[in-house]
Amino acid sequence: MTLEVLQIVWFILYAILLIGYAILDGFDLGIGALSLFAKDENERAIHMNAIAPVWDGNEVWLLTAGGALFAAFPPVYAAVFSGFYIAFYLLLAALIFRGVSFAFRNQLDSPRWRRSWDWAFGIGSLLPPILYGVAVGNILRGVPIDAAGEHAGTFMALLNPYAIGVGLLVLAIFLTHGSLFLAIKTEGELHDRAKKMSGRFWMAWTALWIIMTIATFFVAPERFGIANPLFWVFLVGSLGGLAATIILIGMDHPIKAFVASAVTIASQVSIAFVGLFPTLVPSTLGREYDLTAFAHSSSQKTLTVMLVIVLIGMPVVLAYTIWVFRVFRGKVKATGDGY
Amino acid sequence: MDLVFLARLQFAVTVGFHFLFPPISIGLAWILVFVEAVGWRTGSETWQSIGKLFSKLLALTFAVGVASGIVMEFQFGTNWASYSRFVGDIFGAPLAAEAIFAFFLESTFLGVYLLGRNRVSKEVHWFSILVVAIGTTLSAFWILVANSWQQTPAGFEVINGRAVLTSFTEAVFNSSMWPRFFHQMTAAMITGAFFMAAAAAWLLLKNKGKEVALLALKVSLVTGFIFAIISIFPTGHWHASQVARDQPAKFAVIEGLYETQTKAPLAVFGIPTVDKETEKPRLAAEIRIPGMASWLATGDVNAEIKGTDAFPASDLPPFGLPFFSFHLMVALGVAFLGLTALGLLFWKLNLLERARWFLVLMVIAGPLPLIANQLGWITAEVGRQPWTVYNYLRTADSVSITVGGGELIFSLVMLSSIYALLLFVYLFVLGRILSKGPEVPQTAEVVS
Numbered sequence: 001m002t003l004e005v006l007q008i009v010w011f012i013l014y015a016i017l018l019i020g021y022a023i024l025d026g027f028d029l030g031i032g033a034l035s036l037f038a039k040d041e042n043e044r045a046i047h048m049n050a051i052a053p054v055w056d057g058n059e060v061w062l063l064t065a066g067g068a069l070f071a072a073f074p075p076v077y078a079a080v081f082s083g084f085y086i087a088f089y090l091l092l093a094a095l096i097f098r099g100v101s102f103a104f105r106n107q108l109d110s111p112r113w114r115r116s117w118d119w120a121f122g123i124g125s126l127l128p129p130i131l132y133g134v135a136v137g138n139i140l141r142g143v144p145i146d147a148a149g150e151h152a153g154t155f156m157a158l159l160n161p162y163a164i165g166v167g168l169l170v171l172a173i174f175l176t177h178g179s180l181f182l183a184i185k186t187e188g189e190l191h192d193r194a195k196k197m198s199g200r201f202w203m204a205w206t207a208l209w210i211i212m213t214i215a216t217f218f219v220a221p222e223r224f225g226i227a228n229p230l231f232w233v234f235l236v237g238s239l240g241g242l243a244a245t246i247i248l249i250g251m252d253h254p255i256k257a258f259v260a261s262a263v264t265i266a267s268q269v270s271i272a273f274v275g276l277f278p279t280l281v282p283s284t285l286g287r288e289y290d291l292t293a294f295a296h297s298s299s300q301k302t303l304t305v306m307l308v309i310v311l312i313g314m315p316v317v318l319a320y321t322i323w324v325f326r327v328f329r330g331k332v333k334a335t336g337d338g339y
Numbered sequence: 340m341d342l343v344f345l346a347r348l349q350f351a352v353t354v355g356f357h358f359l360f361p362p363i364s365i366g367l368a369w370i371l372v373f374v375e376a377v378g379w380r381t382g383s384e385t386w387q388s389i390g391k392l393f394s395k396l397l398a399l400t401f402a403v404g405v406a407s408g409i410v411m412e413f414q415f416g417t418n419w420a421s422y423s424r425f426v427g428d429i430f431g432a433p434l435a436a437e438a439i440f441a442f443f444l445e446s447t448f449l450g451v452y453l454l455g456r457n458r459v460s461k462e463v464h465w466f467s468i469l470v471v472a473i474g475t476t477l478s479a480f481w482i483l484v485a486n487s488w489q490q491t492p493a494g495f496e497v498i499n500g501r502a503v504l505t506s507f508t509e510a511v512f513n514s515s516m517w518p519r520f521f522h523q524m525t526a527a528m529i530t531g532a533f534f535m536a537a538a539a540a541w542l543l544l545k546n547k548g549k550e551v552a553l554l555a556l557k558v559s560l561v562t563g564f565i566f567a568i569i570s571i572f573p574t575g576h577w578h579a580s581q582v583a584r585d586q587p588a589k590f591a592v593i594e595g596l597y598e599t600q601t602k603a604p605l606a607v608f609g610i611p612t613v614d615k616e617t618e619k620p621r622l623a624a625e626i627r628i629p630g631m632a633s634w635l636a637t638g639d640v641n642a643e644i645k646g647t648d649a650f651p652a653s654d655l656p657p658f659g660l661p662f663f664s665f666h667l668m669v670a671l672g673v674a675f676l677g678l679t680a681l682g683l684l685f686w687k688l689n690l691l692e693r694a695r696w697f698l699v700l701m702v703i704a705g706p707l708p709l710i711a712n713q714l715g716w717i718t719a720e721v722g723r724q725p726w727t728v729y730n731y732l733r734t735a736d737s738v739s740i741t742v743g744g745g746e747l748i749f750s751l752v753m754l755s756s757i758y759a760l761l762l763f764v765y766l767f768v769l770g771r772i773l774s775k776g777p778e779v780p781q782t783a784e785v786v787s
């Protein structure tokens with residue numbers, strides 16, 4: 001494959017890794033954030049048990065995306081991670097607390113102890129979607145990348161209204177997606193409540209998506225890839241997915257609604273990538289400073305090696321991930337290991 | 340304050356903390372593969388009980404390892420952006436491979452092993468812990484590929500100030516990769532064994548689940564003894580002679596050789612210092628074996644070994660820290676062999692339960708392999724200075740230039756506080772799990 005083809009392939013693969021991450025860790029982060037609304041300790045235990053066997057594997061998608069960005073587009077990895085420094089460390093703090101809360105929570109028979117780790121789980125799950133959204137918002141809008149390929153902005157500048165809007169959108173998406181998964185994994189009163197909440201969060205998702213799409217038209221009109229037929233495909237996917245999600249919620253098919261919401265997530269992330277292509281990080285200081293797949297990739301050899309690694313590895317990963325979801329299918333309880 | 344120093348300090352704190360946990364997980368996972376296999380095949384409740392108890396400790400250790408590991412995946416970008424740009428064409432691939440081939444395996448199958456006991460067959464349950472152990476080993480392999488490439492870079496050329504891959508296999512199988520991997524793996528097995536031995540000895544001292552604890556102690560003593568031997572010979576020796584060949588400046592410093600010489604002596608003890616009169620470095624209070632360093636490095640007593648005087652001062656690591664950490668690590672390695680040999684002797688003499696002082700000693704020795712791991716890592720990484728990519732990229736040229744002192748202090752203080760808390764909670768929970776003791780088998784079994 002020529003270098004150019006590989007660069008395009010890696011741009012697409014990178015999008016796929018982020019979509020995989022958003023769909024998979026999306027629902028377990030959503031359930032974590034939902035646990036903040038749970039009625040009692042018992043319910044919070046059910047929230048946690050619903051995702052206990054799978055959350056860690058889901059989070060590996062983030063590590064894979066990070067490693068892949070490092071390997072395929074090193075200057076982008078370097079500029080974004082050093083540029084969004086404070087935001088990344090806040091994210092790491094959240095993910096650390098969230099991760100250990102699973103291992104620590106049930107080790108001591110004390111309500112205060114469990115309450116503390118429930119908070120770590122809840123806040124640690126609430127923060128990441130907002131931070132991801134803020135990062136995505138800033139990238140869509142463009143950040144001050146200078147001639148050296150370095151981010152020349154500040155943390156406070158990242159917290160602009162547009163980016164915070166995208167942060168809330170991502171939170172609404174994960175909450176919808178998470179409440180659907182919770183509805184699948186629970187029964188009785190909690191199941192009914194999760195279903196009801198999924199409808200409400202769906203409304204927030206739809207409203208915020210429309211608002212942020214309009215806002216994007218004013219803030220970064222060049223992100224509308226209307227000349228690209230794929231843009232229209234994913235637009236139909238987004239709208240159709242949103243419609244299918246709420247219809248299936250109404251018809252009481254949480255599993256199908258969950259699939260529809262996954263399709264919607266994939267479509268909406270894809271629209272953003274279509275609008276960006278071939279840019280990975282647009283610069284506000286001049287288009288010539290944009291970090292792009294063509295100008296800022298690794299060598300042809302490295303991209304080829306990485307492609308082989310992914311083509312061997314990811315199908316196997318997908319196969320046993322599906323198997324594990326099947327092993328742990330069915331409803332969860334609050335007691336024991338939940339299964 | 341010096342920004343390079345702060346970035347290095349943060350890297351040292353974060354890797355140092357993270358590196359406490361994976362060696363325990365690796366060692367414990369492989370021991371559990373064995374324990375669960377015996378428990379499954381024989382149906383012995385005592386063996387199964389060991390499996391249940393230590394799988395809880397594995398879960399706990401693994402969780403803290405994973406949580407602190409995420410930081411490592413991102414820290415190259417946040418704090419070492421210039422390094423990331425220089426090495427990205429080579430260094431990113433092993434990190435991505437680690438995630439794809441190892442992290443997914445470990446985390447997914449650990450879920451099945453810990454929570455799926457009643458959902459999958461016995462075969463699949465055992466297979467899960469086997470896959471976890473393989474996953475942790477692959478993880479060690481890929482991260483050590485990346486680390487070894489920094490030490491002995493290969494398979495690339497520098498074009499426009501960036502390392503560009505010319506051969507993936509040469510980059511992966513660089514000259515320090517195999518000795519480092521096998522030495523680290525044996526160290527991990529010792530770490531897991533001593534962790535288990537300390538837990539078992541403590542249970543025996545507290546008189547909890549005596550049968551289970553005694554058997555666990557025996558398993559860990561055998562494992563510890565075997566790998567204590569292998570860690571010294573062949574893997575330790577192999578690794579040291581590879582350093583002598585590939586990184587002579589590092590070898591000179593860790594052996595306290597300040598002058599190039601034939602029949603180079605091995606420093607058994609010494610304190611690196613500077614001679615007041617000549618202002619040259621020398622070893623105080625030295626105990627040396629003539630010709631031994633030459634022989635160990637090359638197999639020839641008469642071989643010439645380069646001293647630190649053969650290198651420009653600007654290319655040398657600090658003299659003190661790598662020397663002390665190396666010698667202390669070797670001393671600990673010998674101690675592990677002695678302790679486990681003593682334990683096996685007591686077992687043979689049927690004294691294991693009665694020699695309470697020995698049990699106390701094994702409890703105290705539990706964390707020592709963790710210290711040895713840290714010392715080995717300090718030897719390797721401080722010994723690599725002043726380079727991040729040996730002979731190609733200097734540490735001072737590797738940091739993120741957009742990250743300021745305020746940001747560094749924020750992240751350093753935040754991570755240090757979180758890690759201090761995690762360590763405290765980890766030890767507390769560890770104590771809680773152990774104080775509950777193992778599930779005692781209903782019917783007493785005869786354990787030889």
